[in-house]
Amino acid sequence: MSAVLELTGVRAGYGRIEVLHGVDLDVPEGSLTALLGPNGAGKSTLLKTVAGLVRATSGHVHLSGVHVNGAAPGALARAGLVTVPEGRAVFPNLTVEENLRLMTYGGRREAAVRETAFGRFPRLAERRRSLAGSLSGGEQQMLALTRALVADPVVLLVDELSMGLAPMVVAELYDVLAGLADDGVTVLAVEQFAATVLAVADHAAVLVHGRIAAAGPPRRIGADLAELYLGGAA
């Protein structure tokens, strides 16, 4: 099993503030890897660095063996890296259909995108002409995840899928991610609350203070989590 996404000694931050102090992480092909960690550990920053939104100051990011430090986010997206950032990753001032139209940059036709979206999430079909901003949090997250379903990603990065959602909805969305991983997509999912994601993940890693504090099978990581969060600082 080779690593499709590979970080070695990655340092990154905002201006003079360094947030990631040398991150080493392998995400194996076709796996769902959970990235856990306390608030402010740098999880979102790590995803942004991979997505090209934040530039690594040193170290290397490899995607499918290609060195991608400094690549533009748009170029990475068109090459098959799908990022669903923190918060609601949709355009609230556009309708559901218009949001779906913008998901055709991956090459699929608009009709096909709609079919996939409405087939997987029938609730979106009912609200197709509503502004995305007027959808419920769960519906918005479904809309955001649709992009992962239609863009044929090689690698999928998801940040805090669960934020503000009911546990039922979260479980449903993670099933979608697990399904994608089964289809061969490499998924890296950042989560704050471990239980749901560890139940479906193949691997897990814990980021504390900008460093990977532990990595391994979800079960073992889950057992050690409290200790890692509290003691990881030392």
Next chain:
Amino acid sequence: MDSFLTYTVLGLVSGAGYAVAAGGLVVTYATSRIFNIGHGAVGMVMAFLFWELSAGRGLPAWAAVALVVLVVAPLCGALAERTVLRDLGEAPSDVALVVTVALMVALLGLAQTLWPPKPRPVSPFFEGHGFHLGSAFVGAHDLLTVAAGLLVAAGLSVLLRFTRTGAAMRATVHDPGLLALFGGRPAWTTSLSWAIGASLAALSGILLTPVVQLDYYGLTLLVISAYSAAMLGRLTSLPMTYLGALALGLLQSYTVGYLPTSGAFTGLRPAIPALFLFAVLVFLRSPQARLGRLRGAAGVAVASSRRAAPWAAVFVVAAAVAAAALPAEQALVVALGVVYGIVMLSMVLLNGYGGQVSLAQLTFAGVGAVVAARWASGSVLSLVAAAVVAAAVGALVALPALRLHGLYLALATLAFGQLMDKVVFQADFAFGYNGALDVRRLTVLGVRFGTEKAYLVLSAVVFALVGAGLLALRRGPYGRLVLALRDSETACATLGLNARLARVVLFAASAGIAGLAGALMGGLRQSVSASDFMVFNSLPLLLLAVACGVTSVTGAALGGAALAWLPKLQAQFPAAGGLLFLVVGVAAVALRSEPNGIAGWVFRFGRETVAARWTRLSGGPSPDAEPVDVGPVEAVGHAPR
């Protein structure tokens, strides 16, 4: 009845022209949240270019149109976006406004440099061709214009509603980073929208030239008509924009046709768009303003009275020395600079502290001059009356724009300035039609200020007093309220502060200061006319104020001097004519990265030198940030972003 049809056709034609221009405004606004005040000026320059290519260089008309509308204008639009306008949508709204005003002034300068004033008759396309509709003749050009209006409205609707590019345009204004994650190209999308906007501005300029003629200002002011129409569509709905444009065209045409051609209504015609705009502002709810983004918080260092007082004294003494040393003729120029400085102080209050922009500050000065000439001329009372009346007029202007965002207030001032130019200032109770007014010089407590030199000292004293007053105000509770308002209106509203009242007071106070300056200018010049206070002269004033530092009293002094000196320079190098406008425009754009202008540099330079001196004397690092004795260190506005 016959003439009715003719006027209807005329109205529909100009309405269609406005619709084309308004469509361009809507597209750029939808994509970048920048309202381009220079939109009309782009159309103006492109109309001149079209004239140059077709009439001057003998290109066939269709080729010239294609070249200008499809190649030159889009390229210029995209270039302007890449170089100066990018990310302005994120900047405080007053910065964005000032930059587009600078664009407008620069374009006016460019046009006057490249195409100096001379008659340039423009005939309509396919002249003589057309058909009769009842008694009205519909020219081929008219048909073409109406068709263009329809096509543009329909085309833009399809683009924005039904295409991916259109969706991307509206997406990028919300979050360009997210659009990139979707795989889109936000930078390219924004450039495209500005290219389309410029292209439509060019088209409307060319189509309307036979109506407006090749007139620098007439074509530039198309932005007011286009803006009124776009406002009807709340800057988003294209069909409503189109209807608004037609209604405006008709209204204007009927006014021309049916209003009496003599008396008070003579000047009304060119003022119709301005009146229409006021009506729209008053009766329509505003499109949603950008809410509660916290802007660059103020890094404030306001000079205390103790520190400011010596500098005020130095300023007055310097003026007295200059008055003694200079010949009368040059004392006049210096005094004029000081008076302009007072106008700029009014901008420091409004823009520097309050974050609001007025595009007609000189108009308020004009009001002051009229009052000073007509009432108690020569006595101190006339100064007071000038300030009070100008403040009242200012409050009247601010009231309709109360509910609205700074942009609408700025446009309302532009419309107001135009209205005053064309109607009120021409009336008999003001300057009279193309007339001038004599203003007597002041006598204060038996001391007569009869000469230019005396006025120089007097103006310097007034400047120092007003400046000190501003600093005191800025330190007080009202100053904090004004600053808080600028930083986040929404936050103030949630705190229960009366934002609207504060804004009207701010605007009125600023207008009052300008009125006071106008009264002084009247006395200094002894004779003033409406042309001294034309709204277009307010724009270089605003830009110089910003370039020199609209956040500080020092900046106002520098700016006033620069403004008085410019026409002298222009007189010495007549060839430089419009070039100066160009330079001022470019300087204002360049200085937008330093919100405190040249004065900001001066302060920083002063502080650094003191720090260096301290280091040398004490052999240690300077006790940072005690900028003593470096200059009138005072309110410094937005911290550089």
